Amino acid sequence: MALLPKALSRLIESFKKLPGVGPKTAQRLVFYLLHVPQEDLDQFGDRLKALKASTVLCSICKNVAEEDPCGICSDSGRDQSVVCVVEQPTDVLAIERTGKFKGLYHVLHGAIDPLNNIGPDEIYISDLIKRVNASTHQRVNEIILATNPNMEGEATAMYIQKQLSAISHQSSDKPKVTRLAHGLPMGADIEYADDVTLSRALDGRREF
Amino acid sequence: MALLPKALSRLIESFKKLPGVGPKTAQRLVFYLLHVPQEDLDQFGDRLKALKASTVLCSICKNVAEEDPCGICSDSGRDQSVVCVVEQPTDVLAIERTGKFKGLYHVLHGAIDPLNNIGPDEIYISDLIKRVNASTHQRVNEIILATNPNMEGEATAMYIQKQLSAISHQSSDKPKVTRLAHGLPMGADIEYADDVTLSRALDGRREF
Numbered sequence: 001m002a003l004l005p006k007a008l009s010r011l012i013e014s015f016k017k018l019p020g021v022g023p024k025t026a027q028r029l030v031f032y033l034l035h036v037p038q039e040d041l042d043q044f045g046d047r048l049k050a051l052k053a054s055t056v057l058c059s060i061c062k063n064v065a066e067e068d069p070c071g072i073c074s075d076s077g078r079d080q081s082v083v084c085v086v087e088q089p090t091d092v093l094a095i096e097r098t099g100k101f102k103g104l105y106h107v108l109h110g111a112i113d114p115l116n117n118i119g120p121d122e123i124y125i126s127d128l129i130k131r132v133n134a135s136t137h138q139r140v141n142e143i144i145l146a147t148n149p150n151m152e153g154e155a156t157a158m159y160i161q162k163q164l165s166a167i168s169h170q171s172s173d174k175p176k177v178t179r180l181a182h183g184l185p186m187g188a189d190i191e192y193a194d195d196v197t198l199s200r201a202l203d204g205r206r207e208f
Numbered sequence: 209m210a211l212l213p214k215a216l217s218r219l220i221e222s223f224k225k226l227p228g229v230g231p232k233t234a235q236r237l238v239f240y241l242l243h244v245p246q247e248d249l250d251q252f253g254d255r256l257k258a259l260k261a262s263t264v265l266c267s268i269c270k271n272v273a274e275e276d277p278c279g280i281c282s283d284s285g286r287d288q289s290v291v292c293v294v295e296q297p298t299d300v301l302a303i304e305r306t307g308k309f310k311g312l313y314h315v316l317h318g319a320i321d322p323l324n325n326i327g328p329d330e331i332y333i334s335d336l337i338k339r340v341n342a343s344t345h346q347r348v349n350e351i352i353l354a355t356n357p358n359m360e361g362e363a364t365a366m367y368i369q370k371q372l373s374a375i376s377h378q379s380s381d382k383p384k385v386t387r388l389a390h391g392l393p394m395g396a397d398i399e400y401a402d403d404v405t406l407s408r409a410l411d412g413r414r415e416f
Contacts, residue, residue, distance in 0.1 A: 007262035045253035054215035
């Protein structure tokens with residue numbers, strides 16, 4: 001590829017590092033960008049460079065935010081007694097989009113995944129335990145474990161539940177620990193549902 | 209999406225402008241970039257900003273290059289008498305990868321596409337005609353029309369051929385105009401080949 005000008009091949013290298021972007025896509029994007037006005041490129045470049053400098057992790061919920069504490073944690077209108085534990089900041093966005101949840105969040109930034117060397121200490125679990133322990137003025141009544149319904153997410157939820165029950169033994173008022181419901185997604189075909197989902201849907205059946 | 213820090217939502221906007229990148233992909237990429245070292249982000253940003261400043265269009269073949277004339281046009285070891293006409297710089301890369309072609313190129317930067325308001329004057333056709341006309345010291349013997357085998361590419365090839373035959377009437381030595389062979393791609397199944405490809409393959413059959 002000595003044919004390509006260095007400016008192009010270098011930018012292709014940068015794009016190739018992004019997840020899901022292969023050599024062909026990277027090349028296509030870079031050739032597309034050749035036709036984009038310089039001011040747009042400058043803007044794009046400046047935004048990339050400023051990304052991390054202008055974001056912080058909220059010291060309470062560990063969500064990505066503009067200020068610390070984040071907008072959700074500092075919103076006195078929200079229910080401080082419910083904490084929804086999620087794996088990623090994007091999960092917060094998804095739950096907020098439903099408009100159904102008015103409590104606070106805790107972002108783990110991952111899930112326990114021994115195959116990829118991610119143990120409980122690599123994600124923000126101890127911060128969650130400390131947070132629940134420390135909530136003296138405003139008690140946490142419920143912790144919703146909203147980790148993903150896969151192996152890593154289930155293991156993480158189980159680990160957190162064990163940690164939380166260890167606290168509860170010491171204090172008199174146990175916080176309730178819940179998990180998101182599992183079952184058939186809306187619009188699904190029962191015929192094509194996988195066995196695990198279908199058996200979870202049966203287990204979780206409710207009176208109509 | 210007021211929940212997202214501005215630094216993130218702005219970068220998502222920039223990614224969304226790229227072809228084939230939707231809102232979900234843009235979001236995924238930006239959250240991924242949050243975990244990338246700052247120096248990589250700086251490098252990515254600088255490369256984006258430098259992209260256009262450090263590339264030029266070769267004044268002879270209109271390919272994207274580091275210098276003018278480009279490495280191919282200034283390579284005296286290449287056959288100056290054959291010009292391969294392609295739609296995009298990426299087509300040059302594809303043909304070079306075969307190692308089969310040792311002539312020069314002409315990059316049109318598009319194809320005639322009336323539905324999208326791209327006429328012959330929007331792409332580098334007149335430059336090609338001038339180039340063939342002006343080649344006095346080194347005659348162009350053959351022009352290979354390697355535009356894409358689709359409607360726009362075919363229309364472009366036909367238009368260029370017409371323009372070239374208009375020149376040839378004036379001069380005595382006609383340059384040969386050729387087109388890439390059409391037929392079954394290697395590894396294809398005849399059973400699943402489309403009708404047009406199969407009839408082209410029959411038309412273009414050669415003695416074995």
